[in-house]
Amino acid sequence: MLEIARKTLRARRSASVGTFIALMCATALITASGVLAESGLRSSVDPHRYAGADAVVGGEQTLRLPGGDFTVSERLPEPVRLPADLVGELENLDEVDTAAGDHHLSLAVAAPEGQDPLPVSGHGWDTAPLAPFAPQEGTAPERAGEVALTTGLAEDLGVGPGETVQLVSGAVPEEYRVSGTVTHQNAGDSRGGSVFLHPEEADRLAQEPDAYDAIGIVAAPGVEADELTRAVESAAEQTPVTVHTGDAVNRIEFSEVDEARGLLLMISGSFGGLAVLISLFVVAGTLALSVNARRRELAVLRAIGSTPGQILRMLGAEALLLSLTAGLLGCLPGVLVARAMHAAFERLGVLPPDLPLVIGPLPMVIAVLLITLTSLIAGVAVALRPAWSNPAEAMRESNSPASEPPARWRGVAGMVCVVLAASAAMTPVALRNDLGAAGASSAALLLVIAVALLGPVLLRPLVELLVRPLRRIRVSGFLAAESAGADLRRLGAVLTPLVLAVGFTLSMVHTQSVLAGAVSAQVERGIEADAVVTDTGSGGAGPGVVEDLAALPQTSAVTPLQETRVVVPRSVFGDPELASFSAWGVESEGLRENLDPGLVEGDLGELTGATVAMERSGARLIGADVGEEIDIRLGDGTPTTVRLVATYDRGLGLSEAMLPREALGEHTGPPARILLSADEEAAPEELEAALGSFTERYPTLQLTDKDEFADGARAEADLAAWVNLIGLAVILGYIAIAVVNSLVMSTAARSREFALLRMIGATRRQVLSAQRWEACVIIVLAILLGTVVAALPLAVLSLVFLGSPVPAGSPLVYLAVVALTALLGFCSVVLPARSALRTPPTEGIGAVD
Amino acid sequence: MGPSGSGKSTFLHCAAGLDRPTSGEVWLGETELSGLSENRLTRLRRERVGFVFQAYNLLSALTVQDNITMPLRLSGTPVDQEWAEHVVERVGLAERLHHRPAELSGGQQQRAAIARALITRPELVLADEPTGALDSRSGAQVLSLLQESAENLGRTVLMVTHDPVAASYAQNVLFLADGELVDAIEAPTPAVVSERMSGIGGR
Structure with a gap:
């Protein structure tokens, strides 16, 4: 049968070309989304600061629910930190040689005049052995006021040992003496510069002083990775931890890489889903068209005594041959498409430039299998009618357009699509929100499928x-x-x-x-503030800065915005689900002067203590009415109970939930943006002038206005x-x-x-x-x-x-x-x-x- | 008549201006065809020549009536109702004018094709094995119809066939072999035609 199929395809070369192209491009499309997905799962950059660590322990950054399957998970937006005590416990293990707790400090270092401050990551010098880093010139930081810079950074800044640099943390600049420059012992400079502080100074600058973002471990001689992982997990006991070993430590070293991978997965999920759906749809349609064009030939085959089974087998064999060859040839273009998309995402700046694509055989195998299977099924399905027709009728029908009424199942399926x-x-x-908006596209796709299914019935009157x-x-x-x-x-x-x-x-x-x-x-419409102060690069404005701003005589209401997400566990038909909402931590005092979220129900004035205000469709989704208590998870997964005090309209431009600062506590980073409104007695120009001279003193703060806020959004x-x-x-x-x-x-x-x-x-x-x-x-x-x-x-x-x-x-x-x-x-x-x-x-x- | 590959169809195509001879001239009445442009040839074909093929003759998307009047439509000539009714009646399809080809038998389809060939009152009707795909009864109907159009309607009918019985409907039979006219008989009967044919086949 394969031999006949091969000969038929060869003889009908020109007619098979169309199907071939459709199949090849479909494979390419599916391969491309597969490559993106695989990269999302496995792509990595070389570890740098943790290159010398045998294992790095981090908090559980993924929120799961008991009883939920693997799809019920949410990546937590805030770092989940580990208690400082854990370092000592780990250090005591026989399998561990050294354990060092590491803070990931978002700092900015003031650049020579005229340039924007450079964002750098700051760490305690006690973590240097994890790379390892060693001083090249000068010494390690020995006092709180000293800092060591990586050599590349020192060159960029044009400073050397003994000189001073300004480090900005929480928008507050402080002078440090450069104790020396340090270099990586095994690799050169990599992603951005790092600065090393005295461990106590690092503790002081950390958001949570007695908690670490990660704990790096150097194993005792002869201890294998598995052994180490088991020992660390059992030592951590109640604290949920993730232990990364080998190259996987980059996941915890570079949080943006982790985010980029999440983004790749998300893109490949939405793009790949669409790509698979559409390509299968097109392949099925193309095959139907090609079999339709061959009705005459199939009728002849029936007439000369082929059984329906033989015809099905012949068409099946053709589909198999065609899709296998087309599939194999489609893999390479698929990789090229993935590369092009990757390059485009990189240009947009949503992927770090050094995160490579992972090109493995798996996506290609899946794509070829998927296409082969689809074309087999579609090919056989469209061949059913000609294969089972009475040969005499077939001969006659073959000469003319099919005249019998369309199958009833098409009508039924079409109507189902319309309802969906x-x-x-x-x-x-x-x-x-954007998820809801995606419903419009799904509806359009479903309607196209309905058009395809209803075909003749719909088209006749038109x-x-x-x-x-x-x-x-x-x-x-x-x-x-x-x-x-x-x-x-x-x-x-x-x-x-x-x-x-x-x-x-x-x-x-x-x-x-x-x-x-x-x-x-x-x-x-939602932002009423007269001015916006934004921090870029130093991890958000510290509480002192906010207080100083509020203390200015020209300002009245000051609303710091802590951007985060909250996750609400809910039950859908008895199954646990997670609903994730963008959230702002706000100061309830003066909130209504700066923000007008479009109140629907309740009172924003009650937004103090353990409370929340939500965009109304979000509140309805989780089934909460104003006045009810809701169990939520904060950005780092901490469970808490808050009372819904208000619902509002403008969730898309503002945030889907708002919580008072005190409800978020230490579980969210400091605010990156601060909304301000002018005091009644101060003219707008006065406010602007006062804020202008205020931000002058803080290198990472910028004065913007409502329009720029809107531009940013x-x-x-x-x-x-x-x-x-x-x-x-x-x-x-x-x-x-x-x-x-x-x-x-x-x-x-x-x-x-x-x-x-x-x-x-x-x-x-x-x-x-x-x-x-x-x-x-x-x-x-x-x-x-x-x-x-x-x-x-x-x-x-x-x-x-x-x-x-x-x-x-x-x-x-x-x-x-x-x-x-x-x-x-x-x-x-x-x-x-x-x-x-x-x-x-x-x-x-x-x-x- | 002639064995397969003797050049019957090519001869027919040359006569209709569908093919150009490599040498020699083709005359249709007073017109020499080899010098005409493609458009002139097409116009000439639809005004002066009618065509009937072996099978699959009709446009499946059109009704019988539209198929029959297609040549007039192509040339933009109004339908002569009287003539059209006459032709349709002659081919016996008056009841089936609004059917599509798929709903007709093979013989009916072929008769519709003859009606289409006659609708323009052509001087010449060309038929390429018109009974090749038909049973003998439908074949006989079709052949009588062609014979009638020659005798009663005054058309020239040029038919290519394999079938001695079909050939016996004609007034003259010409025999072709290897691209050349090799024989001719007048007032043929099936027996005489078969005899000559076997003679040619054996050469």
């Missing part, structure tokens, strides 16, 4: 309406109208990728613009949009290939019809012109359906987020989508028709298909 789409379109009502005026054009219009209306199943197969292209692009692009629009509108939304758009662009490229493919395949399969028309006296121009009209019918239908498919969910989204059913975003996007669709569709029909007409009709009429 309706509920997906409603998610923004229930969940007014086509009738559309071709009516065409019939007036005597020859070409009439021919186009008749042939568009005659085979609605083929029309449906050709239309689906086009509708997908239009609907998908519109819904993705406008979902982003609606989100961005909502963010900026909410920020503009917009920039963040834009960045998220760009990350999404990169994935979208790749998927769209694939859909475009599918569009061209299906149109070219279906037009090329009609060369016999063209020849017949030519024989009975149609000029080449008449045939071409009929094809042009038919292309127009297809394009208009695709744009119409695609627009409807995208517009319905977008209208809901836009109504909820912006208060108007017309989605935000430039109308140019729509024009561009329409123009590109038209161009692509037109060329894909007219060019193959032109080339089919080049064959003399006497040959064309004899062609089998």
Whole structure:
């Protein structure tokens, strides 16, 4: 059977090319998302500061629930620290030679005049053996007022031993004497510079002095990694710890690498999910089209005595051969696509430049298997009808468009998709954040699938309406109208990728613009403050700075914003789930002067002590009413109970939850932004001047205003949009290939019809012109359906987020989508028709298909 | 008539201006075809020549009526209702005008194709094995119809066939072998035609 399949494919080379391309690109797409996912799981950078450690112990940074499976987990945004006592306990273990507790201090070092302060990571000198670092010039820091710099950093700053540098911690600058420069004993300088302080000074600057971010361990001689891990875990007893050994220590050394990997996983999850769904959809559609074009041949096979099983096996073997070859050839382009996406993310700055892609065989194997399996299933499924038909009927049917009514299951499945789409379109009502907004795109996709399934039923009235005026054009219009209306199943197969292209692009692009629009509108209305002071690089403004700002005579209300997340465990149909919300720690006093979150219910004035205010859809999601107590987890996983005192509207531009500073306690870092409003008696200019001279004294503080705050929020939304758009662009490229493919395949399969028309006296121009009209019918239908498919969910989204059913975003996007669709569709029909007409009709009429 | 590969179809295609001869001239009535442009040839074909092929003759997307009137539509000529009704009645498809080809039998399809060939009142009707795919009864109907169009409607019918019975419907039979005319008989009967054919086949 494989031999026959091979020969058939070879003989029908030109017809198989379309399917082959669709399969190859699908493999490439799935491989690319697989490579991104694998990189998210396994990519690493070389450990630097912990290069000499045999193990590094950190807190459990992933929140899980008892009874929840592995999907019920949430990465905690705040560092989970380990108690300082643990260092001594570990040091006492026989397996451990040295144990050193390490603070990850976010410091900034003031640069020579005119330049922005450099962010550096600060550590106690007692952690130097973990790298190991040794002094190159001068000495190690021996007193609280001394600091050692890595040589690269010292060169950048142009300082040497004996000179002074300004280190900024919590926005407060302090002078330190450079005791010496240090170098890594095994590797050169790597990611950014580090500064080493006297251990006591490091303890003093740490947010939690008696807790460490990590504990580095040098093992006793001859102790294996497994042994060490077991010993450390049993010594930690009640404290949940994660022990990293070998290269994995980079995960705890570079928290941004961990974040970047999380981002890669997230991107590959959303992009990969879409990519898999769409490519399987396209592959199935392409195979249906190719089997459809071969009905005649299959009928002949039936007539000469092939059993249905043999036909299925033959088509199955063809699908297998084709998908295996195409799959293998698609792997390499897949890697290239992944590389291109990786490079694009790097340029956007969402991935650190030294985090490499991990290219292993697993994604390729999965992609090839997935594609092979899909094409086998799809190939056999579409072959069922021709394979089981009565040969005599098959011969007759093969000569004509299928006339029997569409299968009932298609109608049922189509309606199910419509219902699902309706509920997906409603998610923004229930969940007014970016997750909810994603419901609009899901709804659009489901509607496309519904269009594909309902096909003929849906298309008949539309086509009738559309071709009516065409019939007036005597020859070409009439021919186009008749042939568009005659085979609605083929029309449906050709239309689906086009509708997908239009609907998908519109819904993705406008979902982003609606989100961005909502963010900026909410920020503009939600921030009432007259000025914003922002700290960049020193880990947030310390309490002293906030107090000093409040003490200025020109300021009245001062609201520091501690940005974090809170996680709320909830139960969905009895299964534990985690809902994660962005949260601001705020000072309740004067809050209402600086922020107007759009109160819905309750009183923001009660936001003191163990309380929380939430965006209303978030509160509804967890089923909490104002006045009720909620069990939540803070940013570092600490469980606490808070009372819901208010619900509000502007969760998208501000934060989805607000908690008073005292409820967050030590579990969240200091505020990076501080909102200020002017005292009644101070003119805005006075406030500005006072704040200007205030921030002058603090190198990492910057004075901005409400507009820049909004700009920042917009920039963040834009960045998220760009990350999404990169994935979208790749998927769209694939859909475009599918569009061209299906149109070219279906037009090329009609060369016999063209020849017949030519024989009975149609000029080449008449045939071409009929094809042009038919292309127009297809394009208009695709744009119409695609627009409807995208517009319905977008209208809901836009109504909820912006208060108007017309989605935000430039109308140019729509024009561009329409123009590109038209161009692509037109060329894909007219060019193959032109080339089919080049064959003399006497040959064309004899062609089998 | 002639054995496979003797050049029958090529001859037919040259006569219709679908193929150009490498040497020699093709005359259709007063018109010499080799000098005409592709567009002139197409126009000539739809005005003066009618075509009937072996099978799969009709456009599957169109009804029988639209298939029959297609050549008129292509040339932009209004339908002569009287003639059209006459032709449709002759081929016996008056009841089936609004069906699609898939709903017709092979013989009916072929008769529709003949109606299409006649609708333009062509001088010449070319038929390439028109009964090749039909049973003998439908074949006989189709052949009588072609014969009638020659005798009663005054058309020239040029038919290529393998079948001595089909050939016996004609007034003249020409025999082709290896691209050359090798024999001719007038007022043929199936027996005479078979005899000549076997003679040619044996050469």
